[in-house]
Amino acid sequence: MNRAIRFSPLVLLLIVIVALVWRLATPVDTNVSSKLEGKPVPAFDLVAGLPTKPGLRSADLASGEPRILNIFASWCVPCIGEVKVLQDLKARGVHIDGIAVRDRPGDIADFLARNGDPYERIGSDPQSQVQIALGSSGVPESFVVDGKGVIRYQHVGPIDVSDVPMILDKLEKAK
Amino acid sequence: MKRLILFVILLAAQPLHADSNLPPAYWANRQLPDANQEAKAEALMEELRCLVCQGQSIADSDAELAGDMRDLVRRRIAAGEKPSEIRAWLMQRYGTWISYKPTAEPAAWPLWLTPAALLAVGVFLIRRRIRTKARG
Numbered sequence: 001m002n003r004a005i006r007f008s009p010l011v012l013l014l015i016v017i018v019a020l021v022w023r024l025a026t027p028v029d030t031n032v033s034s035k036l037e038g039k040p041v042p043a044f045d046l047v048a049g050l051p052t053k054p055g056l057r058s059a060d061l062a063s064g065e066p067r068i069l070n071i072f073a074s075w076c077v078p079c080i081g082e083v084k085v086l087q088d089l090k091a092r093g094v095h096i097d098g099i100a101v102r103d104r105p106g107d108i109a110d111f112l113a114r115n116g117d118p119y120e121r122i123g124s125d126p127q128s129q130v131q132i133a134l135g136s137s138g139v140p141e142s143f144v145v146d147g148k149g150v151i152r153y154q155h156v157g158p159i160d161v162s163d164v165p166m167i168l169d170k171l172e173k174a175k
Numbered sequence: 176m177k178r179l180i181l182f183v184i185l186l187a188a189q190p191l192h193a194d195s196n197l198p199p200a201y202w203a204n205r206q207l208p209d210a211n212q213e214a215k216a217e218a219l220m221e222e223l224r225c226l227v228c229q230g231q232s233i234a235d236s237d238a239e240l241a242g243d244m245r246d247l248v249r250r251r252i253a254a255g256e257k258p259s260e261i262r263a264w265l266m267q268r269y270g271t272w273i274s275y276k277p278t279a280e281p282a283a284w285p286l287w288l289t290p291a292a293l294l295a296v297g298v299f300l301i302r303r304r305i306r307t308k309a310r311g
Contacts, residue, residue, distance in 0.1 A: 030229060032226055032229075032269055032270075032272055032273075033270075034268060034269070035266075035267060035268055035269065035270050036268060038266075073195060075194065075195045075196060101195070102195035102196075102197045103195065103237060104196065104197070107196065110247065126197060127200040127243050128239070128240055128243035128244075129243070129247060131240075132240075132243065132244060132247060132265075132268070132270070134223075134268070135267075135269055136241070136254070137226035137227070137240070137269070137270030138226065170226060
């Protein structure tokens with residue numbers, strides 16, 4: 001038996017250990033990103049999530065100015081923190097529209113009364129169909145949409161205070 | 176005693192739900208009346224990956240989004256759409272990630288080539304063995 005064959009189990013073991021250490025050190029990114037970045041928002045027409053606000057159609061997003069399309073829900077815990085950051089963005093002149101996933105008007109109203117309301121329009125997506133059409137995999141998620149209605153950036157998870165400069169930059173680039 | 180009280184209180188505790196208050200979509204847990212269509216829908220649902228419980232198919236997952244995706248699949252199959260079209264529509268949105276069915280893209284080549292390579296190694300080992308035996 002020659003040397004190479006005799007040491008091959010040890011080499012295999014080392015390869016396995018290196019692979020394990022590498023994966024433990026850099027865990028897999030479990031976020032699923034939408035492949036629609038750079039493409040127009042798919043056509044949709046959602047009824048109003050609140051009686052006091054208009055609903056949301058895809059055509060509303062091609063408004064000539066960049067906007068944020070925020071996917072949220074009243075039953076989503078991280079959305080509570082995010083909606084405060086969105087109000088900060090609104091105060092800086094950013095246009096924000098919302099899609100409420102699997103939600104009820106009363107619950108949305110309570111959620112906004114308690115946490116503040118940054119939305120110009122809110123569409124109701126009771127069976128996540130528009131969420132799926134957008135390639136979104138959860139709440140909250142946000143899309144930066146340019147003036148022509150093209151998706152320029154997708155943000156998976158809540159927009160944190162520390163993300164604000166980056167989001168403003170994406171909006172600037174979408175002009 | 177304290178422990179017992181704590182235990183009883185914990186028994187009554189409600190798990191924290193990260194789910195909505197709406198019922199499942201109509202076709203989420205309901206079979207299509209046409210058995211042929213239902214079979215097609217089920218075969219496709221087995222091969223679509225759940226976005227929430229990653230690693231489960233949408234047929235297996237209890238996540239609400241998986242239910243909504245089953246509803247979408249059944250609705251489209253009932254409307255006459257082909258399973259391959261629905262899969263392609265979802266892959267446009269979520270990439271090849273969403274489908275369990277291996278594709279022919281370069282990243283999947285090792286998957287297709289490994290069985291052939293292992294077979295070749297096996298043939299090589301057997302041939303060597305037969306030769307040494309014949310000589311000895």
